[in-house]
Amino acid sequence: MASNESDQPNVVMIHPHNLGQHVGCYGWDVETPNVDAIADEGVCFENYFCTASHCSPARGSLWTGRYPHNNGLIGLAHLGWELHEDERTLVMDLNDAGYSTHLFGLQHISSDPERAGFQHVNGSVHEFSVDEPADEVAESVESFLRDVDDDDRPFFASVGFSEVHREPLVERCLDCGWTFDLPGYDSADPEDVTPLPYLPDRPGIREDLAHFQGMIYAIDEAVGRIDDALAAAGLEDETLLIFTTDHGIGFPRSMGTCYDPGVETALLMRWPDRFEPGTVNEELLSAVDFRPTILELLGENPPSDVDGRSFEPLLTDGTYESRERIFLEFTWHSKYNPMRAVRTERYKYVRNFGDLPKVYIPAPLFSSAAGEEVRAEFYGSQRQREELYDLEADPHEQENLAEDPSCTERLASLRTAVDEWMKDTDDRLLEGKWPPSEIQEERVWKSPWIPRHDGRHC
Incomplete structure (x- = not known):
């Protein structure tokens, strides 16, 4: 052995x-x-x-x-x-x-x-x-x-x-x-x-x-x-x-x-x-x-x-202090698409930065069979700046409660949690310091893997 x-x-x-x-x-x-x-x-x-x-x-x-x-x-x-x-x-x-x-x-x-x-x-x-x-x-x-x-x-x-x-x-x-x-x-x-x-x-x-x-x-x-x-x-x-x-x-x-x-x-x-x-x-x-x-x-x-x-x-079998929340982010895939979020056992809060479609579909998915089925409705409206979901009542995150008056306190609490997390972790997005430098953007956009969602094809 x-x-x-x-x-x-x-x-x-x-x-x-x-x-x-x-x-x-x-x-x-x-x-x-x-x-x-x-x-x-x-x-x-x-x-x-x-x-x-x-x-x-x-x-x-x-x-x-x-x-x-x-x-x-x-x-x-x-x-x-x-x-x-x-x-x-x-x-x-x-x-x-x-x-x-x-x-x-x-x-x-x-x-x-x-x-x-x-x-x-x-x-x-x-x-x-x-x-x-x-x-x-x-x-x-x-x-x-x-x-x-x-x-x-x-x-x-x-x-x-x-x-x-x-x-x-x-x-x-x-x-x-x-x-x-x-x-x-x-x-x-x-x-x-x-x-x-x-x-x-x-x-x-x-x-x-x-x-x-x-x-x-x-x-x-x-x-x-x-x-x-x-x-x-x-x-x-x-x-x-x-x-x-x-x-x-x-x-x-x-x-x-x-x-x-x-x-x-x-x-x-x-x-x-x-x-x-x-x-x-x-x-x-x-x-x-x-x-x-x-x-x-x-x-x-x-x-x-x-x-x-x-x-x-x-x-x-040791002593473990449970997490109350986890934090999530997204900045750049095939385009600049900044988001920051927090998730607890029951709630999800998402903050969107910039003028973006309702649901971002990354380039590999955009022209896929699944992407073609939904992109018109996902790209047909703008994303709200804030999203709030009750994962217990709405596990598939379909109903945004950010403007629901009954959720004002919950929204404010999770908003603060994201603010504090971004501050504590020196997230440059909090101060508007992204997109990255022009040099980085130039290098990315000259890549052979350039996403083009403007109607042009090869």
Whole structure:
């Protein structure tokens, strides 16, 4: 049996793209037996949220424990955004703790994989295209696990899947439609999929969901292969296995918003003989809590300069002070789209900055089948400056209560909470200091991935 001499476990962290909580163990009607098995054998966190509902900013918070407006990654890595030069990541912490750190597949926080801190790079997708599908990434991980020796240091393996991200129908064009319907993936029957409760039940949306689920099947199969490889190598019992996602699913009124479907993310952890199998935790948690939590689990001191705090006591029967709220943000995806928000167990408050459509649809979704079904109504009116939702009465955030006289006190309280958070975290948006500099704007808008929603096509 392969083992390391340290008491520290190996860590395998699997993280697909754009999946949100859309797997079986979170109640969705999709078959994901291998992912669900991690929940059955470990801990499922029901109310775990990212900081921003798009790729690089969400991942930046996961790795650094800091909000995007603090770590510098407010936009996408392949459009030129980067972490601040002095920003530290969980990977760097693990290097210092004696771990051998390995990257497989996607990372999407930097154009330079060394910037994230990995000692061994077995793949470094920093964009979103499915150039290295999940089965190929799984094969690389299987090969690595077969070669782990008894005297190896404990290892950390980051396993990133590019699924479930859409692909453009015409290479490097944002206007010509984006799809989940790619060669090599099965598809569900559009008639059999369960409609998304926050979108109308229309053919284009069902079509996208059917192909989306086909990619999910591929993710689940790859998860099963990696789990089997851990067992075959005799590493299962001494490995902390983590399955998580960056942000919500790539559909309208999800990705690119502060609504729950855009910011709710899966987090499953299994550590045999350490975590009670089948545990479901309902505490309100944020991705900025991830880095300090993992470090504390591994016996390391969490850094003091992070925006999150460890929820390790939830996993070790310690004393934990519950969060009353989490904070959310959005600044730049395919265009400047600034939002700040706060979510409690019951209420959501969103503040919108600038003159924007009712619901922003990011470029990859705008010309998709689902995007074409709803964009006229979403772009047909302006977004209100403030939004307030009662998540208990209105879980799909359809009725904005910001102008309801009975909600005046609640609105004022949450407005103040956002003001104080922005002030405490030195958010430049509070003082109107964004958009970014003209130099940054020039670099972004000269990118080959330029969104053009003005009627022009390639």
